Amino acid sequence: MKAADFDYAAPRTLDDALALLARDDGAARPVAGSQSLGPMLNLRLAQPGLLVDITRIPELRDIAVDGDALVVGACVTHARLEDGGYPDPTGGVPARVAAGIAYRAVRNRGTIGGSLAHADPAADWVAALTALGADVIVAGPHGRRSVAMADFIVGAFETDLRPGEIIAAVRIPALSERARWGYVKVCRKTGEFSHATGAVLADPGRGVARCVVAAASGRPVVLDDPRLLADAAARDAAVAARLGGDPAAIRPHLVALRRAVAQVTP
């Protein structure tokens, strides 16, 4: 349970971090809160040559409103999002999601960017930011690019990040006054990773009616169809068609989504 040997650097600027990560032997790896990478290092599932700690780069820790979006720096912790106290054009959704992640001691260090880069199919930000229609701002040796959440998560533990790139921020679109948010994790124990997640965003003001099923085996299932909010049978059928497999195994997902839909249905 002790990590293999590695080197460590804590650059103060994004450019310095990108320069360190540009090593072409692939042995350099970013680290943020180390709340997912730490267990992997201790179990020796990961054995990087160099860890580049990006948490001391001020611009990655900003939370700001930019136009019609909330922009959250990659190194913002779950606890900071949980506690609020920042301008929030989504009406409290990030705080609610963050409060349900792991335990306070983990939330104090774990970050939104680290969670997305790790891309555990059961991770809360993977599900919630997909439902919110967020964009991931990626910084790399060739500048910045923006990737829609639905394209960013490619599979279980797989993202669209290319070698040398890091997540710089997440852009969450503002919700309209009438927006409703439903979010349900099925867990046996409080704070653990989800066994089945349902997330629903109903925002008639912006013409959004999205159901997301996550914590299955791969990328989240996204269903953009307003009829599915009212028609449970059609919804179950649509989810079953996308998840496939054993009907017993997909039941928790149908239940999670049904409960999330109930939260948005007045």
Add this chain to the structure above:
Amino acid sequence: MNQHARTISLTVNGHAVTAAVAPRTHLADFLREQRLLTGTHLGCEHGVCGACTILIDGEPARSCITYAVACDGRSVTTVEGLDADPLAAELRDAFSAEHGLQCGFCTPGMLVAARDVVQRLPDADDAAVRVAMSGNLCRCTGYVGIVNAIRRVLDARKPRPE
């Protein structure tokens, strides 16, 4: 010494410390083996059990999945550093009065987490205490005594009507 060793300066239980650490050394091993502060216990070493919970800049954290090298410039407080803390003293009394411990293995992490709960959630009911303490596992007590101990401290701190 390890070829990648770094010199870090931090505060441990109020004392300024400068030490060489290998980047792979997690904070709990640094505290236990280099600072001989063995009050911090290691159960799972992957973030799940909570035995290793300490404070970094006043906030609870897992010392098994936080590396010492990342704590340069920070202030770390272990259960030993809470000896003179009035809230920790109340919690220690309540844990013994309510049978909040048996073997004591989980207790250092429980005290650190419980102190955070009392400070952050002064109005917590028992269900909220259980949720907030769910990141700390105890094999002995069945949790009832732990929840009652925290309840006792929360209640004692509530302003009483004159």
